[in-house]
Amino acid sequence: MHSHHAQDVFVNLGGQDDNLGDSVLRAAYFEAARGEGRRFHVLLEGRSSxxxxxxxxxxxxxxxxxxxxWVAASNEAPRPVQLFEAGEINPRGPRFPGEDRSAPLRRAIDSGGALIVAGLGLRTPAESTPSQFDQVLRDAAVISWRDAGSRDAxxxxxxxxxxAFAYGPHTADWADSGSRPLLAVTLRFDRPWPDEAWLEAVRAxxxxxxxxxxxxxxxxxxAPRAVRLAEALGGEYLVAPSTRHSDLDAHVRGVFxxxxxxxxxxxxxxxxxxxxGAYPIGSAADPQKISRLLASAGLSDLVGSYDQLAEFGPQLEQRLSGLAPAMDHARTEVAxxxxxxxxxxxxxx
Known part of the structure; x- marks a missing residue:
């Protein structure tokens, strides 16, 4: 299976099966690691087509x-590279990662290979402490978090x-603000329904x-919440042509x-x-996560709780010109x- 002429790279690209964000961020991470002379071993346990x-x-x-x-193949490979899975983590218990995950990571380092940890984020930084993290993560050749709150914790x-900031057209190719007739709205299905004041703030x-x-x-x-939102706001729900992430990605990017x-x-x-090129206005029952992730790109000015949304509308016009520079800088950082x-x-x- 393994050739001394190829570098064996192991990566888990799994995520929530119906969540476009999970595949987008992992796709960008995967592409960043591509290169000549590498053989990629990809774990896709339980993932749909x-x-x-x-x-x-x-x-x-x-x-x-x-x-x-997949673990057995990593243990057999000479000097493997382990790309630790990117995205959100929610450590439980006294040690993260657990022994079953940390053992192949340690072997990769000890055998002359490498561990790359890039793009991790904690679900709730306040619930984590430095002592919770196994030494193997500290020994990674690269260790980078996707927000300062996670790193600090x-x-x-x-x-x-x-x-996910790596994708999308160059900022110079964006449609200008005068050629953007839509205001896109999307909310999580598992959070409280916003009140009438919030709905009125969107209409305003x-x-x-x-x-x-x-x-x-x-x-x-x-999707059911998107349908309900469209009805409540007097707007239109734009449904994707299919649930395939390739189709969904093209659909939402076309709308945005x-x-x-x-x-x-x-x-x-x-x-x-x-x-x-759509200015991000974060509005949530609990905005701590979206605030952290957008702050890493300098885009957290218009992020807050539901009752703050009405304050953001009058600020949007003056913020629009700052989106392209912030995106250019974020992409430089990711690159x-x-x-x-x-x-x-x-x-x-």
Whole structure:
């Protein structure tokens, strides 16, 4: 299975099966690690073809559907590189990661390979402490968190924006604000329904900006809420042509590319919107997560709780010109993280 002429790289690209944000951030991470002379061993345990359609897999990638087989292959490989899974983590218990996950990571380092940890974020930083994290993560060749709150709670590593900021058209190719007739809205299915004051704030923002309210669902479970929102706001629910992540990605990017702004409590709805030139307005029952992720890109000015949304409308026009510079800087930071990954992998090839 293994050749001394190829560098064996192991990565778990699994995420929530119906969540576009999960496949987008992992796809960007995966592409950042690509390079000549590497063989990628990809774990996709329990993932549907809809989810997999959003990943940039190559014909010679080795796909695994069982973690045990994937771990065994890593243990057999000479000097493997382990790409620790990116995205949100929620450590439980006294040690993260647990022994079953940390053992192959330690072996990769001890055998002359490398561990890359890039793009991690804690669900709730206040509930984590530095002592919770296994030493193996501190020994990684690259350790980067996607927000400062997560890094500060862990007590080690550095910070770069979420991988999803890497995608989307160049800012110079965005439609200008006068050619963006839509105001996109999307909300999580598992949070409290906003009150009438919030709904009126959205309507007022649309009127103020001469835009038309549309709703989308980048997560399939959000679709019923998107339908309800469209009805409550007098807008239109724009349904994707299918649940395949490749189709869903093209659909939401098409909508956001015509939107002046996006109002959402979905972190990756806001991020993907920003990459398409729609100003991210974060509005949530609990905005701590979206605030942290957008702050890493300098885009947290219009983020707050439901009752703050009415304050953001009058500020939007003056903020619009800052979106492109913030996106350019965020992409430079993400690209820099990619260069560090490439250098770390070359060092052990």
């Amino acid at each position: 809809d989810y997999v359609s959003g990943l940039p897999l190559a014909p010679d990638d080795v796909i695994y559907t069982k973690r045990s087989v 862990a007590g080690f590593g550095d910070v770069a924006p979420d991988w 923002l649309a009127e103020r900006t001469s835009t038309r309210v549309v709703t989308v669902a980048q997560v399939a479970r959000d 590319g015509k939107s002046l702004a996006i109002v959402s409590d979905r972190a990756h709805g806001l991020i993907i919107g920003a990459t398409e 820099g993280l990619g260069l560090r990954i490439q250098a770390a992998m070359r060092a052990v090839a």
